[in-house]
Amino acid sequence: MPQDLCDRSATEQLKLLLTGESTASDLISACAGRIGPASATSAGGLFEAARRADNRRAAGEAGPLGGLPVAFAADLPGRAGLVAAAEAAGVVVVDSAAGEDGVRLLVAGAVSAAFVRDTSAADGVVPALRPAHGPGLLTRAVEDLALFLPIVESEGSPARAGSLDIGAHSDSIADLEFRDAVADVAALLSLHGHVIRDLDAGRSWRRGPDVLVSVPEESPQWTESALVIPVGATGDGRALAVRFTARPGLDRELIGLARLVDADLVRPVRATLSSCQAPLRAAPIPARRRARRYRPDRSGRVW
16 A cells, blocks of 8 residues: 555545555554654554454444544543544544644644644644534544544534624734735635625624634634634745634534635645646635625625
């Protein structure tokens, strides 16, 4: 099995496991060497767990995530319950030692996802979801977040149908490139039928928005769910990211919004850069087309 197996998204890895094109043992063989000495789990233990996952799949008893390696930080609150839920789903648990960097493990291709206590180190690097009640979840691709969300959900619930009421800032973000990134994301979401409020329009609202689009520096309250996705790089090479913040219970809605942005803004530009053999770096947000930016009416709403 090619070495780049461990560089693929968890969704792609799971498809290979489901079709029989790969096994959990193949995946661990490709990825184990990238975990490093900081892991508290021995390589022998990982291979044994992978063999058990393969045996369960052969017997038709594999869980929905059967065979995917996932790291769990040593300092996670409620870690034992999370690990038990993950093992029930078929995950090969990678025990991260205290201080182990979940972002490093993920970027290195050592694991398919990582559960961490603090997601701030991942801002602009990999997609990072912090549910209102639960640990932070890091994945290699936006589409992977929905795969692992059931591990931290007390009970699964489908995403809410219909449009969302989304608030966005237009003028109060000091950095122009971050301000334009938020504006581009708001414009895209308005094209998908969501109602956008300009929170800098100078009017008061009876009720706050369902979701806030902002920049990572605007830290949400711990009672709110937050999702940060990388959307490119600034002109001077800084990571460019956008944060979605929502009330508790809207985690799946946040993932849905992030998937729209990833599919319609980030991936097309990344594919264009790849075809042009551009230097390898984070894909930038598309060129700023002012006509496409959302234009609020006097009420501050965008239709």
